[in-house]
Amino acid sequence: MRWRVLILAVTGCLLAGCGNAITGTATWPGARLDKAVLTEADFPPGVRFERVDRDPGEGDNANSPPPMLSMPEGCTDGLTRDIAGSAERGPGSAAEYVVAYDGARMVITVLSWRLDLEQLAATASRCAEYRTFFDEADPGIEMTTTQVPVAREDALAYQQTMHLMGDKSSVYFSFENVGSFGIFGIAFPTPDPSITVKGALPQTFLEIITKQAERALAA
Numbered sequence: 001m002r003w004r005v006l007i008l009a010v011t012g013c014l015l016a017g018c019g020n021a022i023t024g025t026a027t028w029p030g031a032r033l034d035k036a037v038l039t040e041a042d043f044p045p046g047v048r049f050e051r052v053d054r055d056p057g058e059g060d061n062a063n064s065p066p067p068m069l070s071m072p073e074g075c076t077d078g079l080t081r082d083i084a085g086s087a088e089r090g091p092g093s094a095a096e097y098v099v100a101y102d103g104a105r106m107v108i109t110v111l112s113w114r115l116d117l118e119q120l121a122a123t124a125s126r127c128a129e130y131r132t133f134f135d136e137a138d139p140g141i142e143m144t145t146t147q148v149p150v151a152r153e154d155a156l157a158y159q160q161t162m163h164l165m166g167d168k169s170s171v172y173f174s175f176e177n178v179g180s181f182g183i184f185g186i187a188f189p190t191p192d193p194s195i196t197v198k199g200a201l202p203q204t205f206l207e208i209i210t211k212q213a214e215r216a217l218a219a
Helices: 002-016 031-035 078-085 117-126 203-218
Strands: 048-052 069-071 094-101 104-111 129-133 141-147 155-164 167-178 181-188
Touching (some): 181 203
Antiparallel strands (some): 104 181, 141 155
16 A cells, blocks of 8 residues: 555656645735636535645756656656746746545646647657656556546646556646636545545546636636
8 A cells, every 4th residue: 555655656746747835825926817716715615725835936846856767758757848848937927726635636726828738738649658767777667648538628638547566546637728827737546534525536626627717717
């Protein structure tokens, strides 16, 4: 079980770039961006919600370990690099929050700029099947990236699965443009009996990103 948890954590780092959240009271300098973001009131009582405040001067993947090796090359951090390549930076450029259910933990980010969905789709396609390695002598771990259907235009969702010793562990992520906003999210299957509201993946994740897209459209 501990090894399964470790694998999920490593997979999350591959997708999210292992960025470190800064705890504390969040500030929202972008008034329009603030209106585009879901709040705690948008979720059922008992769901854990937390806004995340990042240092505007913090570089991409600051304090993060280097990406793992992969074949094809660059698949472990390809999506992260795609986002960073077109990023705007500074106060008001992004708003992030964490939502946790018993069974699903999600990190959603709303951006003041649009994502390059064509590039993200190309990277996901190139990395539909790859192996990731801790070092060059490592036999590697099989990874697959599978598209998840989303009805909305300008929206992509994927399931990334790690195959290890006959076991499978998956995380889900999404990328979307709504007007002038970009939205991306990642969801982990995280049981937490201390949370009274249950969530299931990918259903809960897809419902939340749909709700977030609707809020951004109305902003």
